[in-house]
Amino acid sequence: MNINFERIDHVMICFPPGKEDEARAFYGGTLGLKELTDLGYPIPNGAIWYQIGNIQLHIRAEDQPGPLSQRHSAFVVTDLEAARLKLLEAQVKIRPDSQIPDRKRFSFWDPFGNRIELIEMI
Numbered sequence: 001m002n003i004n005f006e007r008i009d010h011v012m013i014c015f016p017p018g019k020e021d022e023a024r025a026f027y028g029g030t031l032g033l034k035e036l037t038d039l040g041y042p043i044p045n046g047a048i049w050y051q052i053g054n055i056q057l058h059i060r061a062e063d064q065p066g067p068l069s070q071r072h073s074a075f076v077v078t079d080l081e082a083a084r085l086k087l088l089e090a091q092v093k094i095r096p097d098s099q100i101p102d103r104k105r106f107s108f109w110d111p112f113g114n115r116i117e118l119i120e121m122i
Helices: 020-030 080-089
Strands: 006-013 032-036 048-052 055-061 072-077 094-096 103-109 115-122
Touching: 006 020, 020 032, 020 048, 032 094, 032 103, 055 103, 080 094, 080 103
Parallel strands: 006 055, 072 115
Antiparallel strands: 006 072, 032 048, 048 055, 094 103, 103 115
C-alpha cells in the first residue's frame, strides 16, 4: 500500500520572533504576495499565510531552528488514515497538529530530521 499524494499544499518557513512587520513588508510588500486574512477561522500559532499560485506559503516566528523546527512542506493526500497506518506500520512516529476546520492533518519526520505534514481536506 502506498500513500496517495495529490499535490503540495504549502511550505512553512520561519522568521525570528518580533519580526512580523518585517516579514509582512518583505513577503507582502517586496514580493507582492497576497496575505490570506479572511479564511473564516483564525490562522493557528500566529502564522501569516500567503497565496502563491495554487499553493500557500506559511510563515511564523520561531526562536531557534533545530531538530524540531516548524519549517516543513505539506502535502495533500486522499486518505489520511491509510497514510497514518502505513507510517505507523513502518514505525514512523506521528505528531498530531493543531486543529484547522477544513482539514485533518498530522506531521512526521524523515530519518534526516525534515518535518513533513500530510493533509486531507474535509
